[in-house]
Amino acid sequence: MNVYKIAVIAGDGIGPEVINEGVKVLNKVAELAGDFSFEFTYFPWGCEYYLEHGKMLPDDGMEQLKKFEAVYLGAVGYPGVPDHISLRELLLKIRKQFDQYVNVRPVKLLQGAPCPLKDVTRDQIDMVVIRENSEGEYAGAGDWLFKGKPEEVVLQTGVFSRKGTERIIRYAYELARKTGRTLTSISKANALNYSMVFWDQVFEEVGQEYPDVETHSYLVDAASMFFVKQPERFQIVVTSNLFGDIITDLGAAIAGGMGLAAGANLNPERVYPSMFEPIHGSAPDIAHQGIANPLAALWSASQILDFFGHENWGAKVLDVIEQVMVDKKTLTPDMGGVSSTEEVGNEVVALLSALKTSQV
Amino acid sequence: MNVYKIAVIAGDGIGPEVINEGVKVLNKVAELAGDFSFEFTYFPWGCEYYLEHGKMLPDDGMEQLKKFEAVYLGAVGYPGVPDHISLRELLLKIRKQFDQYVNVRPVKLLQGAPCPLKDVTRDQIDMVVIRENSEGEYAGAGDWLFKGKPEEVVLQTGVFSRKGTERIIRYAYELARKTGRTLTSISKANALNYSMVFWDQVFEEVGQEYPDVETHSYLVDAASMFFVKQPERFQIVVTSNLFGDIITDLGAAIAGGMGLAAGANLNPERVYPSMFEPIHGSAPDIAHQGIANPLAALWSASQILDFFGHENWGAKVLDVIEQVMVDKKTLTPDMGGVSSTEEVGNEVVALLSALKTSQV
Numbered sequence: 001m002n003v004y005k006i007a008v009i010a011g012d013g014i015g016p017e018v019i020n021e022g023v024k025v026l027n028k029v030a031e032l033a034g035d036f037s038f039e040f041t042y043f044p045w046g047c048e049y050y051l052e053h054g055k056m057l058p059d060d061g062m063e064q065l066k067k068f069e070a071v072y073l074g075a076v077g078y079p080g081v082p083d084h085i086s087l088r089e090l091l092l093k094i095r096k097q098f099d100q101y102v103n104v105r106p107v108k109l110l111q112g113a114p115c116p117l118k119d120v121t122r123d124q125i126d127m128v129v130i131r132e133n134s135e136g137e138y139a140g141a142g143d144w145l146f147k148g149k150p151e152e153v154v155l156q157t158g159v160f161s162r163k164g165t166e167r168i169i170r171y172a173y174e175l176a177r178k179t180g181r182t183l184t185s186i187s188k189a190n191a192l193n194y195s196m197v198f199w200d201q202v203f204e205e206v207g208q209e210y211p212d213v214e215t216h217s218y219l220v221d222a223a224s225m226f227f228v229k230q231p232e233r234f235q236i237v238v239t240s241n242l243f244g245d246i247i248t249d250l251g252a253a254i255a256g257g258m259g260l261a262a263g264a265n266l267n268p269e270r271v272y273p274s275m276f277e278p279i280h281g282s283a284p285d286i287a288h289q290g291i292a293n294p295l296a297a298l299w300s301a302s303q304i305l306d307f308f309g310h311e312n313w314g315a316k317v318l319d320v321i322e323q324v325m326v327d328k329k330t331l332t333p334d335m336g337g338v339s340s341t342e343e344v345g346n347e348v349v350a351l352l353s354a355l356k357t358s359q360v
Numbered sequence: 361m362n363v364y365k366i367a368v369i370a371g372d373g374i375g376p377e378v379i380n381e382g383v384k385v386l387n388k389v390a391e392l393a394g395d396f397s398f399e400f401t402y403f404p405w406g407c408e409y410y411l412e413h414g415k416m417l418p419d420d421g422m423e424q425l426k427k428f429e430a431v432y433l434g435a436v437g438y439p440g441v442p443d444h445i446s447l448r449e450l451l452l453k454i455r456k457q458f459d460q461y462v463n464v465r466p467v468k469l470l471q472g473a474p475c476p477l478k479d480v481t482r483d484q485i486d487m488v489v490i491r492e493n494s495e496g497e498y499a500g501a502g503d504w505l506f507k508g509k510p511e512e513v514v515l516q517t518g519v520f521s522r523k524g525t526e527r528i529i530r531y532a533y534e535l536a537r538k539t540g541r542t543l544t545s546i547s548k549a550n551a552l553n554y555s556m557v558f559w560d561q562v563f564e565e566v567g568q569e570y571p572d573v574e575t576h577s578y579l580v581d582a583a584s585m586f587f588v589k590q591p592e593r594f595q596i597v598v599t600s601n602l603f604g605d606i607i608t609d610l611g612a613a614i615a616g617g618m619g620l621a622a623g624a625n626l627n628p629e630r631v632y633p634s635m636f637e638p639i640h641g642s643a644p645d646i647a648h649q650g651i652a653n654p655l656a657a658l659w660s661a662s663q664i665l666d667f668f669g670h671e672n673w674g675a676k677v678l679d680v681i682e683q684v685m686v687d688k689k690t691l692t693p694d695m696g697g698v699s700s701t702e703e704v705g706n707e708v709v710a711l712l713s714a715l716k717t718s719q720v
């Protein structure tokens with residue numbers, strides 16, 4: 001029997017609350033499936049840890065994580081710890097050091113999910129955004145010169161390597177080929193005269209090897225517009241780190257809100273662990289009240305199941321999330337319900353069990 | 361009598377068609393007002409010029425433009441001329457060389473304008489985006505190393521000067537103070553660890569001088585989401601060049617589409633000409649058919665009137681644009697009508713005349 005080792009960094013704010021439900025659901029799935037199980041190891045890292053120890057995780061933290069196949073992350077960030085510390089030294093550090101260069105973010109309007117767009121039907125919002133996750137605008141390179149002087153100037157350098165650009169674009173082409181869907185690159189060569197000219201060039205070059213894949217190319221500004229006006233234009237999308245950040249929040253907005261958006265940070269070669277997270281923040285304003293929406297964390301759980309090759313179970317979890325939203329009986333306040341985080345998790349567990357029973 | 365000298369670069373594609381209507385409307389306004397007039401000088405620069413002369417404008421082009429108070433620009437870009445040439449060597453060149461460091465883009469849902477958002481009423485979309493327009497991510501700085509080698513790496517450097525950052529933020533604070541509205545800064549310090557940390561710092565510093573202005577600060581990803589979910593959060597917005605580019609297209613999407621979006625590129629000190637443009641592209645696919653929507657170009661014309669101190673007339677042009685949309689009788693195909701570009705322009709002229717008559 002396969003035992004999947006998962007490191008849990010529940011993190012800050014609502015992180016622990018939503019991750020609890022995810023762990024519960026994964027355990028239930030394993031129980032129902034019968035031929036695999038999960039072993040969860042908890043790491044109490046994050047902003048509380050920082051306030052006590054002056055660092056987000058211990059010095060050997062990354063070494064400890066390395067032993068796992070996957071990291072399940074709740075949320076990072078809390079008042080009192082500057083974002084550029086909490087995020088750069090935990091979330092972004094893991095993405096980068098574990099070479100999780102692929103960020104997969106489904107943008108799919110589930111049944112029952114609220115959509116802010118008029119005249120858009122469910123089948124019009126169904127894409128997967130492949131975001132470069134290891135370099136580009138997020139490289140952290142730059143300089144701050146003549147501080148405090150009139151000639152003060154601050155530089156922020158995006159770093160686009162051949163290797164980094166090619167591999168993400170190739171990953172997207174492979175996915176498009178495998179799924180028979182169109183591939184759209186989002187860039188901005190008319191203004192970013194080095195990085196995005198290069199990006200477009202690589203997109204075209206790699207495309208030579210995939211004559212079977214239908215491609216499109218959008219400027220990031222135009223793409224943002226079409227996400228709202230004609231989201232059906234997009235199927236598989238590939239884009240840079242920063243553009244992916246922006247466009248996937250926009251994607252979350254049109255596909256039911258941040259309460260539903262999940263992201264997988266993959267190291268496809270599996271040399272290092274991959275990381276799964278709801279993409280919402282730590283929401284300090286509603287933390288510890290037991291009312292955070294766990295559905296994004298559960299969608300992440302579904303991505304974890306996919307990652308371990310149990311796509312059938314991943315799909316079932318997603319189906320059940322849909323069912324919960326269609327029923328409308330058990331939803332957290334942000335979705336117009338009156339249920340607690342735990343009640344939503346329990347409902348998902350109950351529906352999974354029922355599904356199993358009715359299928360036997 | 362004041363004679364306002366305007367350089368017209370009608371440009372490519374639908375540019376000339378929509379600018380024609382703008383010129384017509386401005387002339388009509390001057391005639392109705394009686395105490396000022398316009399003198400338009402046409403420059404046939406753009407992609408056609410490029411294909412003939414190998415450059416977008418003559419060598420002394422910028423010198424020629426310098427003599428004018430304003431430039432009225434149609435659209436730039438055409439198949440056969442790479443965007444990074446056509447735009448960088450005309451549109452972006454003018455913005456930069458004439459130090460048009462303020463880009464003002466109203467995002468306002470006019471009466472009768474189509475809105476793709478559910479449950480959003482007109483008063484919820486009414487903001488002005490102040491975009492930095494002279495440096496930042498668009499500085500054009502970078503490098504392309506080891507071309508064609510495995511270690512190939514491309515750098516794109518955003519340049520944020522103290523002067524450039526302070527003056528745009530100050531402009532926005534002044535506008536917020538003058539109009540009594542809130543000011544929201546959009547940045548991304550949690551990932552862009554030099555430029556945006558600096559941006560946030562300057563936003564706070566300058567804010568010390570404006571204790572009367574209520575401020576907010578959003579990450580660009582979250583802001584994109586709220587543009588769609590709760591646009592009423594934003595009143596005056598200040599942001600960087602790239603973020604402004606993205607967010608104003610998104611703004612255009614929620615406020616009636618690109619057919620309605622205008623932008624003013626200001627050199628507030630009036631040392632150099634300012635430039636006014638519809639922000640849509642040259643739309644080669646519908647060029648020369650006389651069906652392009654001139655309303656964005658007319659909104660630009662309204663901004664030109666504001667610029668010359670005739671805010672009352674600027675407001676009237678905007679009122680008339682609203683009236684045309686509410687009437688729905690005279691609209692171009694993109695807005696569901698059957699009228700030509702010229703017919704829409706004529707209708708606006710007719711309504712302006714009627715307005716005048718009824719007020720006399």
Ligand SMILES: CC(C)[C@H](C(=O)O)[C@@H](O)C(=O)O
Binds near residue numbers: 087091092279550551
């Ligand atoms: C928290 C932040 C650094 C992060 C990012 O910008 O990548 C987040 O917005 C995300 O999208 O995962």
Ligand SMILES: CC(C)[C@H](C(=O)O)[C@@H](O)C(=O)O
Binds near residue numbers: 191447605639
């Ligand atoms: C054409 C392009 C270079 C330009 C920009 O990115 O600034 C345009 O999108 C705009 O918003 O005015």
